[in-house]
Amino acid sequence: MSDMIPLSEPLFEGNEWAYIQSCLDSKWVSSAGAFVKQFEQVVAEYTGSPYAVAVQSGTAALHLSLLVAGVQAGDLVLIPNLSFVACANAVSYLGASPVLIDVDPETWQMDEQLVESFLTNACVLQDKQCWHRASGRRVKAIVPVHTLGYLAPVQVIQSLAQSFGLVMIEDAAEALGSWLGKRHAGTIGMIGCLSFNGNKIITTGGGGMILTSSEELAQQVRHLSTQAKSHPHRYDHDAVGYNYRLSNIHAALGVAQMETLPSILSRKAEIEMRYRGALGDSVSFPSILPDSLPNHWLPTFCSPKVEAIRDQLNQEGIQSRPLWTPMNQLPMYADCIYVHQEDYSGRIVSQSLSLPAFPALKEEQLIKILSTIHSAVKD
Numbered sequence: 001m002s003d004m005i006p007l008s009e010p011l012f013e014g015n016e017w018a019y020i021q022s023c024l025d026s027k028w029v030s031s032a033g034a035f036v037k038q039f040e041q042v043v044a045e046y047t048g049s050p051y052a053v054a055v056q057s058g059t060a061a062l063h064l065s066l067l068v069a070g071v072q073a074g075d076l077v078l079i080p081n082l083s084f085v086a087c088a089n090a091v092s093y094l095g096a097s098p099v100l101i102d103v104d105p106e107t108w109q110m111d112e113q114l115v116e117s118f119l120t121n122a123c124v125l126q127d128k129q130c131w132h133r134a135s136g137r138r139v140k141a142i143v144p145v146h147t148l149g150y151l152a153p154v155q156v157i158q159s160l161a162q163s164f165g166l167v168m169i170e171d172a173a174e175a176l177g178s179w180l181g182k183r184h185a186g187t188i189g190m191i192g193c194l195s196f197n198g199n200k201i202i203t204t205g206g207g208g209m210i211l212t213s214s215e216e217l218a219q220q221v222r223h224l225s226t227q228a229k230s231h232p233h234r235y236d237h238d239a240v241g242y243n244y245r246l247s248n249i250h251a252a253l254g255v256a257q258m259e260t261l262p263s264i265l266s267r268k269a270e271i272e273m274r275y276r277g278a279l280g281d282s283v284s285f286p287s288i289l290p291d292s293l294p295n296h297w298l299p300t301f302c303s304p305k306v307e308a309i310r311d312q313l314n315q316e317g318i319q320s321r322p323l324w325t326p327m328n329q330l331p332m333y334a335d336c337i338y339v340h341q342e343d344y345s346g347r348i349v350s351q352s353l354s355l356p357a358f359p360a361l362k363e364e365q366l367i368k369i370l371s372t373i374h375s376a377v378k379d
């Protein structure tokens with residue numbers, strides 16, 4: 001099995017061991033250690049976000065963000081139909097329901113025209129709040145996802161959100177290192193969420209970060225992530241809180257990973273450009289939003305021959321994977337409103353395949369992957 005090429009693999013070539021060892025040596029392993037603050041500072045600086053609050057996962061980041069945005073039981077929250085399930089789940093934790101928006105067939109991102117037509121035709125603005133006419137439910141927030149680290153059309157979506165009284169929360173879980181002009185993904189709306197799960201662009205083993213320009217929101221999420229403890233010494237609590245704070249050990253890993261981020265990003269860009277250059281004529285990759293620089297997190301293409309390609313890759317010991325099953329096909333979200341014309345999400349996912357693009361991927365492995373796909377496409 002030594003020849004197996006995995007889909008993803010983290011890179012630990014920097015100070016990961018040293019920083020974790022210093023946690024253990026100092027006995028600061030839990031959420032009060034210095035690395036937590038340092039990790040928040042490094043990420044805030046890198047992304048240009050005025051505030052950054054570390055939590056235990058991207059899912060926890062989404063949950064707290066929706067909570068402080070004022071999402072309540074019975075509300076509706078717009079999310080893309082094609083995405084990882086965590087976003088829909090975070091909406092459900094609050095007793096709210098997702099409204100599923102189909103994606104654009106070229107970019108694979110939430111289709112802003114469908115957002116606009118849903119808000120214009122199916123909703124009404126009353127007392128500065130948006131109401132879904134057919135159900136009488138309030139529409140409180142919209143969560144564009146920067147799917148695969150490519151930018152969603154967040155500027156258009158943000159102005160729609162403003163016109164309709166919605167809060168925009170960016171799910172930038174896959175998008176650390178992705179930029180729209182000079183602004184980092186996750187810093188365009190009021191709140192953005194990052195993930196540091198094992199398969200993401202950098203990893204802390206498990207972790208997430210909430211980015212915001214609002215000091216008040218940053219304080220609120222910090223408070224809620226630490227059991228809403230309201231007194232420095234006594235066990236006083238003033239709200240239903242959560243144990244979502246990141247540990248010092250995880251943050252130590254994060255600080256070290258942030259030091260390697262630039263080299264991870266440049267290697268991944270190189271790999272994706274090779275895939276696009278060599279395969280672009282025979283399969284289709286998502287198009288990239290103008291003026292954006294993606295992080296090339298996970299190169300993924302669509303092809304009618306996807307099954308043959310996957311079989312051949314399997315035979316050669318090369319891991320590949322289809323995209324996530326669309327939300328409208330999952331049992332717990334099958335009854336949600338699905339705003340679509342053509343079901344592009346379903347079509348894209350059924351023909352999709354993600355390819356290995358981890359930074360340690362070797363040249364000969366890349367060549368093997370490319371030639372395997374070429375021969376499968378030719379058959």
Ligand SMILES: *Cc1c(COP(=O)(O)O)cnc(C)c1O
Nearest residue numbers: 057058059084086173174195197
């Ligand atoms: C990974 C991911 C999440 C969840 O992050 P976790 O850290 O795994 O909880 C949320 N949204 C998207 C789009 C993701 O890819």
